[in-house]
Amino acid sequence: DVKVTQSSRYLVKRTGEKVFLECVQDMDHENMFWYRQDPGLGLRLIYFSYDVKMKEKGDIPEGYSVSREKKERFSLILESASTNQTSMYLCASSDGGTAAYYGYTFGSGTRLTVV
């Protein structure tokens, strides 16, 4: 019954490294989202995508980029990781026809630590 899968549960990277966080959904959803979650700040939207090769900035896109080459896969890229990007990263997807009834489906998250 796996629906949104994030490639890593825990990740430790060094400052300055290029980091790829991968998200795959098996529900044929058009829309995919990347959030980060920090204590006291809740979830904040980084980027989202309405379709293959399309992307839109969320509320905190600085220091991040995304790639969506295939419908089922949405990658978050940290071009040069910094310690203030240590966080929990959550991927979500939604379908145009059912989101109003079933909401968004989230992955289990990737806890990234930048040292």
Next chain:
Amino acid sequence: DAKTTQPTSMDCAEGRAANLPCNHSTISGNEYVYWYRQIHSQGPQYIIHGLKNNETNEMASLIITEDRKSSTLILPHATLRDTAVYYCIVRVATNFGNEKLTFGTGTRLTIIP
């Protein structure tokens, strides 16, 4: 998007009904109320949503006041597995499913054995 206000934390005895309030006094006529919850170390999970009528599903009930300025999520018989952070969100719902969800800090509900 309308801003929501929720208590930071609540406790509820196991087996009792848990009533989680949410204020959304600036809600617009076309904005829905959504509830999600996040169990520790997992992603948020959709629970229920409504526009102006009360709603019920297998997880919970949603009571929206007549003026729509507030709502209450009811877990009828809380279990220890309902311990989680509960988020109340208001947003326009479209058939595109691409509306951004803005999460606040939610209510941390603890079910007491």
